[in-house]
Amino acid sequence: MTSEPYTPVIVGFLCNWCSYRAADLAGTARLTYAPTMRPIRVMCTARVEPQFVIKALREGADGVLIAGCHPGECHYVEGNIKALRRYTLLKQMLRQFGIEEERVQIVWAAASESKVLADAVDQMTLTLQALGPLRWRQTVLNGHGAEQAVRESADVRRAALAAQEVEGER
Amino acid sequence: MTNKETSPAGNGKPKLAIYWAASCGGCEIAILNIGDKILAVDEAFEIVFWPCAADFKYEDVRNYPDHSIDLCLFNGAIRSSENEEMAHLLRQKSKVLVAFGSCAQEGCIPGLSNLTSASDTFRAIYMDNPSIDNPAATLPQTVTTVPEGELHIPVFYNTVRSLDQVVPVEYVIPGCPPEPPQIWAVLEAIVTGAPLPAPGSTVIGASHLAVCHECPLEKHEKTIERFYRPYEITPEPGLCLLEQGLMCMGIATRGGCGALCPRVGMRCEGCYGLLDGVEDQGANMISAIASVVNVGKPGDDEAELERRIGVAMDSIVDPAGTFYRFNMAHSLLHRVKTGNNGDVQNRGSETA
Numbered sequence A: 001m002t003s004e005p006y007t008p009v010i011v012g013f014l015c016n017w018c019s020y021r022a023a024d025l026a027g028t029a030r031l032t033y034a035p036t037m038r039p040i041r042v043m044c045t046a047r048v049e050p051q052f053v054i055k056a057l058r059e060g061a062d063g064v065l066i067a068g069c070h071p072g073e074c075h076y077v078e079g080n081i082k083a084l085r086r087y088t089l090l091k092q093m094l095r096q097f098g099i100e101e102e103r104v105q106i107v108w109a110a111a112s113e114s115k116v117l118a119d120a121v122d123q124m125t126l127t128l129q130a131l132g133p134l135r136w137r138q139t140v141l142n143g144h145g146a147e148q149a150v151r152e153s154a155d156v157r158r159a160a161l162a163a164q165e166v167e168g169e170r
Numbered sequence B: 001m002t003n004k005e006t007s008p009a010g011n012g013k014p015k016l017a018i019y020w021a022a023s024c025g026g027c028e029i030a031i032l033n034i035g036d037k038i039l040a041v042d043e044a045f046e047i048v049f050w051p052c053a054a055d056f057k058y059e060d061v062r063n064y065p066d067h068s069i070d071l072c073l074f075n076g077a078i079r080s081s082e083n084e085e086m087a088h089l090l091r092q093k094s095k096v097l098v099a100f101g102s103c104a105q106e107g108c109i110p111g112l113s114n115l116t117s118a119s120d121t122f123r124a125i126y127m128d129n130p131s132i133d134n135p136a137a138t139l140p141q142t143v144t145t146v147p148e149g150e151l152h153i154p155v156f157y158n159t160v161r162s163l164d165q166v167v168p169v170e171y172v173i174p175g176c177p178p179e180p181p182q183i184w185a186v187l188e189a190i191v192t193g194a195p196l197p198a199p200g201s202t203v204i205g206a207s208h209l210a211v212c213h214e215c216p217l218e219k220h221e222k223t224i225e226r227f228y229r230p231y232e233i234t235p236e237p238g239l240c241l242l243e244q245g246l247m248c249m250g251i252a253t254r255g256g257c258g259a260l261c262p263r264v265g266m267r268c269e270g271c272y273g274l275l276d277g278v279e280d281q282g283a284n285m286i287s288a289i290a291s292v293v294n295v296g297k298p299g300d301d302e303a304e305l306e307r308r309i310g311v312a313m314d315s316i317v318d319p320a321g322t323f324y325r326f327n328m329a330h331s332l333l334h335r336v337k338t339g340n341n342g343d344v345q346n347r348g349s350e351t352a
């Protein structure tokens, strides 16, 4: 993967009752962490529809972080368990699209756990830096690949002929 | 501009064109399946282009005046440069262009090849295919030189697109294929001059509610522990298939077919496309599934919770190919990411 230094963009969906407060606390406590997350406040992690995550990735995010209350502590009883089910399946599906698992993460951070949240952002930033930018629009949605297809089909042919030569020499 | 010789004959009837791009032919059959009403269609319209049924040439269409075709039913996805060229030509010549059927609406089965690349597709068809012996590694070439000159064939694109990703369309008739009574309802409305909804990729000939709404199977609160593939279980008759662990897409699919598949014990595969207000059918299905899978309780240990949910979701084989069976080209992500050599990266788990 490319490892040109870049500042990743993380879209963070933070639960109003815990992780958003954790982010607030990180601020008042003057914790220093990577300035890579764009926080979006939601009422519960269960509000984060898979469509939001996919849209963020399509529109330029390099990663998405979902942060909410610990299981058992959701304000709406089991919203975060529903979120975990969605997230688990969504990740399996995103893998098939060539999107690395690490680009979508979930973390449980209670209102008092500002350090947990800050660490998660730091960690994710490092991971995304290692993975390189996603740039879905530019790299995947850009054009329908007519030229690419022509070029590649010539490559396939060359590769097949080369493989046969090797085979023949044996 | 107007060429009297080649423009559609002026007998006063509205002019109808039917075209197939990257399609299987099923949509054409569906039109014929309106039965003897096809005679009413012939009576009401003058057919000016229908390559599947009558001998017209592309050149005829090129010579028609712009906007001279009153209604064009376009089935099939945009897979090649020929498909694209015809989409532009028919757009230019038609007053009302309709994306007819799932392929034109959303890419449908051809769109599933957005899960791979053109070069992988060629490799699979012309090289690695067990029934093929291709020692010269012959592949379709867009330009071939023969003693008589140069031969050109259309370019096979890397990505399949829907019709409205190439040209604007007035209406969309969903379905793989659209159901004949729905086709007739639309044609009848047009023939009788009934008012149509405002144009702009507007869905007609379908319902605004989900397939579940039309499904007669008995529904209860859904609490699924895992999913099964159709061959693994025999569903209990009369009961909702999703409740029994079959991946029925009816819950995230537009109605209009009358729930044909669940009625006969087959899960809905989603061919009528996404629901109003939804931008991504697969994402919508993931949401729905998270609500019906009953694994994990608030009191569970965090690691155990993750494990149990992982196991339940692992029973879903090929989520992308299942949730986007028909909607891949129109999905928000549109296609998989490929490397510079065209190989699909991260082909994923064994489920891919």
Ligand code: SF4
Residues within 6 Å of the ligand: B022, B023, B024, B025, B026, B027, B028, B075, B076, B100, B101, B102, B103, B104, B108, B109, B175, B176, B177, B178
């Ligand atoms: S929508 Fe279905 S029936 Fe129509 S052309 Fe496509 S695959 Fe065939």
Ligand code: SF4
Residues within 6 Å of the ligand: B211, B212, B213, B215, B216, B217, B219, B239, B240, B241, B242, B243, B248, B249, B250, B251, B259, B262, B268
């Ligand atoms: S069988 Fe499918 S379509 Fe019928 S109610 Fe269940 S989920 Fe909906």
Ligand code: SF4
Residues within 6 Å of the ligand: B176, B211, B250, B253, B254, B257, B258, B259, B260, B261, B262, B267, B268, B269, B270, B271, B272, B273
């Ligand atoms: S039940 Fe689903 S797959 Fe079957 S025809 Fe209707 S929309 Fe298509």
Ligand code: FES
Residues within 6 Å of the ligand: A015, A016, A017, A018, A043, A044, A045, A046, A068, A069, A073, A074, A075, A076, A079, A080
């Ligand atoms: S309220 Fe915080 S995750 Fe549900």
